[in-house]
Amino acid sequence: MDYFFTEQQQMIIDTAREITNEKIIPVRAELDEKNQFPREILQDIAKADLFSIFIPEEYGGLGGGCFEVVLALEELARGCVGVATSFAASALGIFPVLLAGSEEQKQKYLPEIASGTRWAAFGLTEASAGSDASGIRTIAVEDGDSWVLNGTKQWITNGGESQIYAIVALTDPSKGPRGASIFVVEDGDPGFSYGKKEDKMGIRSSSTRELIMKDCRIPKDRLVGRRGTGFITVMKTLDMSRPGIASLGIGLAQAALDEAVTYAKQRVQFDKPIISFQAVQHMLADMAIQLEAGRALVYAAAKHIDNHPKDMSKVSSMCKVFATDMAMKVTTDAVQVLGGSGYMKEYPVEKMMRDAKILQIYEGTNQIQRNVVGQELNKEYS
Amino acid sequence: MLIIDSDKCTACGVCESSCAFGAISVRGDCAVASDSCTLCGACVENCPEHALRIATVEKQLQADLSEYAGVMVFVEYRHGKIAPVSYELLGIGRKLADQRGVGLSAVLPGGSVGTLVQSLIVAGADVVLLAEHPMLEQFREDLYASILEMVIRERRPEVVLAGATSIGRSVIPYVATAIGAGLTADCTRLEIRKEDGMLLQTRPAFGGNIMATIECPQTRPQMATVRPKVMAPAEPDASRSGEVIRIQIPPELLQSNIDVIETVVNTEDHVNIQEFETLVAGGRGLDSAKGFALIRELAAELGGAVAASRAAVDAGWIPYPHQVGQTGKTVSPKLYIACGISGAVQHAVGMQSAEIVVAINRDKDAPIFDLATYGVVGDLYEVVPRLIQRLQESRG
């Protein structure tokens, strides 16, 4: 379908596609097998200016919005969701600065992110705080010219690989949701270290690690936004980033569909290519229909968010749920179309199916997303 | 430029379909050429109406071509040895010289090479031109080029042959440019046209999809490079005798700009696969670097070397010097066993001149089977171990 991209948008798609075809696809199976972080590919992505897409022009970026990020992520995810996640996590980690940071913070961090010389990560989840963010135990205490942080973050994407971390910590535990704040913690800060590295089912090339803050002392000016506004910034950050996760589902499903159709055309059984059997055709047709519906929703949601920054929760959650549930279904069906071959590591679809599962879980489970949509509906109809 | 006779042109469109560059097309009732025209002449040959011709600036002859006589071979020396390709060049050089009724000379630059001259005479040379000096022990482009240029200018051979090796392909184009001679790279066939004694040089073009025959009608010497293993060396004849001429090298020709800091000879993983008569090649179908252990085992069993497709090299399973194909090496061994290689054109151009090709692939429709002398359809992980076992048995 023609989505009438602007020249710049088409350029972003082409560039991300070249990265995927030339740098990601040839090595994705190996990265997956070895659990290896795609450092070199992220450097290639940086050289291609893709990290600068969503950074405003005054900070060395291209000034694009959510839609542009979605387009780039979709293409990267067509190659490998692990790599695309590592890229997306850096955007997620810098969104708090972009949304709520001071001018000084923006000038300090955004140009580095735009050029890809440093990467970011977002530290929200803890052992006791998954879907329920109010379970956070990490504490930040003011001490003279510093903040001192104590606590452990869990399952942090890009942990140990990024240099800049947005850490959510409680500054006033008694105030509940109003008591959280966001801080920038940098690699090498005293008292900041990395813990357990996870061994995952899918997106194995991405790094998922513990962040440990033990009397971690950082300068006062690392507080992002006003004290106590942390949760508001977290919600806005996730609203901005969810269409990105949705677009990973789109790219992944596209890759699975491509593999399934290609295979179905060349695999011969009963003297015919299996694509000539209606049972297979219908599966492929359903995959294509759901994929295109998902893509249209994600694009529309991203454009909506770029134009209505104050009203994005519902569309953001809707597109994340739809596109990632769709990706799970389409990748599962792709394995089915490839049959025994699909189950073997020799073909890429088993990895796609493993990678798909996380999309329904991270950055807010699809159950939590449905809560958001439900609550918004309740508000709208009151 | 291409001249189109609009009176003769019938706008039939044959020229259009004959042009590889999309440079000629029919507009209205006549063909029109564009800037993309390379004057290759394909359209001229194909025009049924003879409506096309190529007009060029009249070429002034550089010299009297009849002043040039004899066939000369550039002999390559490295690490105390003469490259096998040099004997192959003497083999074809001998044939060409005999057909022309002229002598065959061999130019040998090197550090301490005096003891090697006899082998060149035994292999067919009438004259060995010895350029011996410690500065020539290592290959330096500028020194080798100056000496070859000097020798060619003095001796005026009509044909100069060199190996299409790292050294040959590096220095010969420089020499040909310096003396204004035509040079054809990687010839697979060299023959003399009886009528006028012209050297016809045939070589693959467009990655081996097309063969082209080339001649140098107005310049001498006619220079050509030939890849290793393409020509056969002459049967050594110990009874042959020849003349050895020691070249006086002017001191200024021994002043090099190039500092050779180090020479690294690679072992195992950097063997020169072009020198082997048997190659066992692995491709994407190996699935992992581990697969090359099996390939190595088969190669060792056959006394051959290990080659690879680009997919295997790109995957990091084996280093680049093993790569065969358009962006790798071109090989022409006696036996080439392709294991798990699909046989894309890019690979085919690097190995299609092998004498016998064995393809082992589980996809019976893989294009490699079109190139194969013998094809085994099956999983290489079953076929290769079985093959190794049978080879060992047959050896007792």
Added chain:
Amino acid sequence: MMKILVCVKQVPDAKDVRLDPKTNTLAREGVESIMNPYDRHALEEAVAIKESQGGTVTVVTMGPPQAETVLRESIACGADEGVLISDRAFAGADTWATSYTLARAVETLGGFDLIVCGKQAIDGDTAQVGPGLACRLRVPYAACVQKTRQVSAQAIEVERMMDDGYDVLRLPLPALLTVVKDINEPRVASLKGKMRAKQAKIRQLSAADIGADPQCIGLTGSPTKVVRVFSPEPRGDRTIFSGSVDEQVDQLVACLKALI
């Protein structure tokens, strides 16, 4: 500040070129024009040296007007400017005439410290233009460079690939290198580069602009003439075995007996 020149060529994607067996002519259906793959590595090396040493990268190509595409592609990948050497009089040039034309253009542009070329172009596969250009410009050169070890304002140290390994060479600048694909991994063109490339002004040089001698360019200036093109002979009889793996291997071993 280093002034680096890269020579690139637009070539038909060789894998698509075929000779029509019936008409004995080249079938160009669907043949795409691309930047010669080796030249992408030459450009990457030049841009990497520029990034480490400071300087500029100029890219030249000789070809028809549409060869401008490869110059813009080069700018997108980090080159600073592109120069198109184009004239109908250049048509039909072999490697000798090509190196002459490039040399005249290089002299016209002037003042380069380093010239980088791909080892060869995939349409002709001759690997002759690089060394030929070095000869015309009278600069030291190294063919088939697999690694740049060190660069300074005065000299460059490289690994030159040999059939049995490699030599480490130091060349005084100005010098010329031809590179193999092992030397680097070419980058993907950047977004900002693509935008710059779109707006870049491409300088054009004609035969007159470079003061070319009509005797030395194009078909007239070419000592070699193609007199015939034809399809390679297909492989003779082929035998595809059938049966179980063991049976097939037994047949193969029987066939190869004479050889091994």
